[in-house]
Amino acid sequence: MRAFVLTAPGAFEVQELPAPVAVAGEVVVDVERVGVCGTDMEFFTGAMAYLHQGHSTYPMRPGHEWAGRVAAVGEGVDRGWLGRRVMGDTMLGCGRCRRCVRGHQHVCEKRQEVGIRGARAGALAERLAVPASSLHALPDSVDAALGALVEPGGNALRAARAAAARTGDRALVLGPGTIGLLVAMFLRAAGAEVHLLDRAGNSPAFAHAMGFEHVWDERSLPDLPFDAVVDASNAAHLPQKALESVEPSGRVVYIGLAGEPSRIDTRTLALKDVTAVGILSASPGLDDTIRAYASGTVDPGALVAATVSLDEVGAVLAGERPEGAGPGPKIHVDPRLGI
Structure with a gap:
């Protein structure tokens, strides 16, 4: 599969990588849309604190605001997830510590963060592997663009x-x-x-x-x-x-x-x-955000100024505005474009 990889501050490649396999407890998702975030830009410049604290290292694959469709499930995962449209929680707690047990897995000391922390590869790729426990189903009224806006x-x-x-x-x-x-x-x-x-x-x-x-x-x-x-x-x-x-x-x-x-x-x-x-993390608010988007109580679609391909991500992270972009602040990526 094709994936966007940061190799050093200001350095990147779109690489051909082995597609992920759904291991026990996880799923593989066909990625449909990814939001470019300020955190991704900090990784691009090398300013992100996690790099200096040892939580993150290059090379890395960013992308934590995403939506897609489940393509494969691993052992122990309900096969009912197959084919479902989903987004996923960025914060992946260990599930065993005091914070996780109390429902605060988003501040787990040993947490991984998709596309950010703990070598958990992000969604700027054609496919993404994540724990099934992190999934949130998207109703038909929440399209891929809105789905990738659930995390923010x-x-x-x-x-x-x-x-x-x-x-x-x-x-x-x-x-x-x-x-x-x-x-x-x-x-x-x-x-x-x-x-x-x-x-x-x-x-x-x-x-x-x-x-x-x-x-x-x-x-x-x-x-x-x-x-x-x-x-x-x-x-x-x-x-x-x-x-x-x-x-x-x-x-x-x-x-x-x-x-x-x-x-x-x-x-x-x-x-x-x-x-x-x-406030850190969307984790406790994801389901209610999906409901707000589905009902139209909040409609953030106009925030997306443009949708680009993986080949254009580097320019976006460097601060370039895509040609023909609208006035909104958010740039989205569709990994299927340009294939």
Whole structure:
């Protein structure tokens, strides 16, 4: 099969590799769609922390936002999975430790992460092997593009729920990238008045087209009471901005990661009686995200700007915009293209 492989920082190849075989407890999936994520770009540049912590090494095959169809099942796996359309959890816990037993396998110390950690190959290939226990079935109303948006959507859903904003509340989302816009969609579905802050100086036209009226930059952000603030940016100074912007007794949610350490003033946190929550992983939110997409409560399809082949992934990771791409922030890959 063909697969995209990172061989070193800034170096990559589309290689012909042996197709995976379904071992006991696992399935093999024909991959239909993969999302390119900021994490993949960090692996491309060599900045990803896991590389320096020994959790990941080159060569590696990225790709953790995916959807496809089960082509083979291993020993002990229900054959009912054959032919089903699925997506899969990125986080694969050991299943035995205290965290896994308590239902927190996404923070298992010994976890693998598909396409990210522990030498677990990712989905930027024609076929992917994953544990059957990680699968989530997709209904007919959730196509491949939406299926590959379930993983980022699960992260966003958890962030929106942690914000606990409801009808009549005002919420601010810092960073209108894929995750930020997904968070905004889930907050809007919960009835909140949603504001977006874009520090990059991008045109607000796309966010407006997505139905968000209130889009600001750091200079124009109005002095309004925000009941919840979600930092979905990669800016090291915005976690403190989030804390400063939230109302006393409000909630701040941190889901974005900066390339350098962030600092917040815990005196502000205490004196404002603020609840602060960190979010890692979509795992606990995947099923509800699928239901939200299937029902149309949240429809993120417009986020996908273009779908490219494996041969074009390197250019995307290097920051090039595909020719003819739409205004959305997400680029998808179809490994079947160009074959």
